[in-house]
Amino acid sequence: MIPMEPVKGEEVAGVNGKVNFAAPRSFAVAFKSDMKETLFPDDPFHDFKGKTLAEKAKKSIQYFVPVFQWLPNYTGKLFMYDLLAGVTIASLAIPQGISYAKLANIPPVIGLYSSFVPPLIYAIFGNSKHLAVGTVASSSLIIAGAIEKKVHEADNPQLYLNLIFTATLISGVIQLVLGVFRLGILVDFLSHSTITGFMGGTATIISLQQLKGIFGLRHFTTQTDVVSVTKAIFQFKHEIRWECTLVGVFFLIFLHTAKMVKQKRPKLFWVQAIAPMLVVAIGCIFAFALDAKKYGIAIVGPLKKGINPPSLKNLDFDPKYISAPIEAGVITALVALAEGIAIGRSFALMVNQQIDGNKEMIAFGLMNIVGSLTSCYLTTGPFSKTAVNYNAGCKSQMSNVVMAACMMLTLFFLAPLFSYTPLVALSAIIMSAMLGLIEYDKAYHLFKTDKFDFLICMAAFLGVAFISMDVGLMLSVGLALVRALLYVARPASSKLGNIPDTSLYRDVEQYPGAINIPKTLVLQLGSPIYFANSGYIRERILRWVRDEKANKETDGDDVEYVLLDLGGVTSIDITGVETLIEIRRSLEAQEVKVVIVNPRLEVMEKLIVTNFVDKIGKDRIFLSIKDAIEGCKFSLSQ
């Protein structure tokens, strides 16, 4: 079926079974193509081809401001779905808002503000139909931890709050810039394993922190690591109030039961969704009716009526403190993006929608910039709220608008009622949410399937739990980068043999039945060849040849040709080409000839431009292993 002789006289490369030695693309063309793959991998403007200017302008606006895309087609029927979903997530937003604000040591009302303005901004600029905007526990804790390094909340609550707003602004600006410059690539370096470990570690330390609320302690440590928290509990154990603990355990069991109900009957998802609101309501009534303070059960305290006041004047760029909000801003920007984008993507996938990570970054950035000016702190797309939104049947970003409307009503009329919320109820809500984020199964799955991924995950988990959140994150990302560089520095290569009765050549380790070719060693290289691995590749190839020679000697055979199958080599740099030249020189000195098989486009361009092709000779480069072996046989028989 394969012609032994290529058809002659053809001009178009590829129809004559010959290698394409056409002149390389110009630098400009190659560079444009590289930049596109790096920054615009999803080809966002693919719809624009062949459109008029007016259509293009319309498309551009729709592209950057998605509300113009979905709102014109929005119907009353869709709104009914979004109304239900919006009210449901609002009932979750109130207790979560108050709880996480407490976690960040800021006034609870800030948490409520944060579920009013940011969702409206997201509804305009956001891509995901399911993402519900809100504050998250991990970022609340990171932001508090970073600011606490400079200013203690207890010493100067106003300055502390101002720095939180500043950190939010910085975070928003970073997210916006990353989005505008299409640097979504940075988020790619937070792997699933890192996120799993990080979430698990964060959930663990946040849960432990809640023991303060559950036990009703008045004193506690400001440290977050497991050891300090455990010590603190033993230190202050005389303060434990059994009434408070009892209430806390009751709430925890209640929330856990609601979770069980949803797991058993997914249709009853709303039971879990409104459970936190119920806990708050029951807590408030109980605290108001029984004068909870008598039993050592602390309450949230005064909550001011009215919507978000402006906070432009609160932003504080005093060089004395600025390092803290910068640190908080950078870390939370990335963590919040990673969480928000991953979650938006997961849900979009279920309905086969595409999410553009870079556009999401812009939406998140704008949402946090506007938020920082309207007394909100860092928001993103939290998993719990988004899942509830999805389950409640939301159809568009309108559910965020509904939630914002509910929050507005709450802020205008109901805020004072929530001042009776017992802290123990908030602790139970946070703890219950956190325990669901520790994914034992996933960690075990990692352990079973990929030990290095498990190591990356555990580095994040243990680092966060026993040292601090930033150290944990950096350890894990560092390990992941080492792995990425090791992949690069130690690329796999394998010896190929002929699968009997076919023209296929496959790894002899994987296919032990593959047959060796007389006088010839066929090697398959993978991944790019360049400075970081060229030394290794040289050593490895020379070792393959040495081993093969030792093997063949016993068979009375000798290695005369080494075929390098470059089909898996995606690119090569100058050091790589020089290495190929070195390898060739070393092998020729041993009277072994080097033959190149199937270099890909980019590699071939580099081989031509560096004169490698001329040096080795065009007759030493073949399109397939089969052709190459026949070419070698031909020379051998001469």
Next chain:
Amino acid sequence: MIPMEPVKGEEVAGVNGKVNFAAPRSFAVAFKSDMKETLFPDDPFHDFKGKTLAEKAKKSIQYFVPVFQWLPNYTGKLFMYDLLAGVTIASLAIPQGISYAKLANIPPVIGLYSSFVPPLIYAIFGNSKHLAVGTVASSSLIIAGAIEKKVHEADNPQLYLNLIFTATLISGVIQLVLGVFRLGILVDFLSHSTITGFMGGTATIISLQQLKGIFGLRHFTTQTDVVSVTKAIFQFKHEIRWECTLVGVFFLIFLHTAKMVKQKRPKLFWVQAIAPMLVVAIGCIFAFALDAKKYGIAIVGPLKKGINPPSLKNLDFDPKYISAPIEAGVITALVALAEGIAIGRSFALMVNQQIDGNKEMIAFGLMNIVGSLTSCYLTTGPFSKTAVNYNAGCKSQMSNVVMAACMMLTLFFLAPLFSYTPLVALSAIIMSAMLGLIEYDKAYHLFKTDKFDFLICMAAFLGVAFISMDVGLMLSVGLALVRALLYVARPASSKLGNIPDTSLYRDVEQYPGAINIPKTLVLQLGSPIYFANSGYIRERILRWVRDEKANKETDGDDVEYVLLDLGGVTSIDITGVETLIEIRRSLEAQEVKVVIVNPRLEVMEKLIVTNFVDKIGKDRIFLSIKDAIEGCKFSLSQ
């Protein structure tokens, strides 16, 4: 020629043309293999198989102490060659030793000491037959720059010198440790482009520094960057002594002529080799006879007779200063290794000898540790000396022993003579050597062949020339790492078509004659699939499918199958497998079926262990594109 139906009933994978679904290797086996590839890529103990214990012990000793390998076979005839080479490099070692010691602001005699003890150590432990041990300009400048940050030579010369010895010890220990733990991989990250730029930048600033000597200035800047040096020359231009400048220019022309002679007639290499010694000799006679000081020509000054005094007591680990020698030690350890190993390797290549980078590190480490205890500072294998050694016909490490013997004689008897060496002669020698290290051609070659490599090179060059040596080095290595990570994050993928009348499938961009397959899109992926690129790969594949659908629509065709050729994918992690699952889910939602072709050993193991194979079905995985297309056709016709 290719059987349509695989032969049935065979057990060994690979003989029946079927995919190998055998159970994965155990973790221990895979881990051992990975560790071997990472740390022992050259399989250093390959000779040991099937030897008795005594033979193994002997081989081990020979392996770690190469002198036992070459000395027993050493003959008188070989010695004649090494004697000539040794004397020649000694004549270069004297002026270079004094010059580079001046560059490091330490007593010139230290430079002579450094060519006595370290070459002896290298002769015992070193691998390379051609490497000539000595001090180098770049490391001399780096070490001085780092120590100057803490202690100025003028303020406390003894402390300054002690810290230089300490830095040498630290450098040696780092090199030894890197060698013992076989971390030669670190040196791999200094690419040829980085080294070219770094050398060029260093040579530029060192040359500029020599203008002080050439012009006979008494005052000068301690800064090394181009701007400061140029300013200093203008600032002190009233100090310029024309007599001194005249002598300097004369020496420069003399040295340049010697270089020309060698280039025109390679056989006359010794003219260039002894030229520096001649310059020193002429300079000394001239300075002694004419009382050079009268003309503003400064001389080296008193040189003590006698060989290296011990310097154990000079080592200074005072925490107040230790950061400086640590910085100097770390940077010079790596730079010296990169230079020494690269040079050793280049010359070894010419006679088809293999150099084990890790063993070289051990030799360099021991040489510097012993050096730091015997009043030597950092040594490595300088290019100029090694080239002269090679050209002079050296046959073994014995030439280093001869050089050491010459140095010993010089130190015992001739040292005082060299005290008359005019500084201007040294400046001319350094400047002449440095100008040869600026490789314009290579930079132009980089510019023409690889713009990114050129950028990496220029980052090192401009960084070193205009900021500082460490900043330049870090900038360049940083850029190279970004590139390495980009390779990883944005792997190439291409659409394949069938080369007419063959069973070959190749990139349609590269081979425009390749034919599309009806209802099918064949994609070739390259490089590993894992967290850092899985997001990109998902976007890219979905884009390929979208574009292909748009293309085929116009032909009245539709995409029903996507074939993913994983032959170029060397490994995959959990995030990568999850991405494949996501891609499959997205495409199945569009009624496009995913088929996997030719996964390699490591990838197949991961796909089996994560149950991906069970999810997609074994009938969706094929050994070759041809099989896969036939499999798809079969389903289509049903």
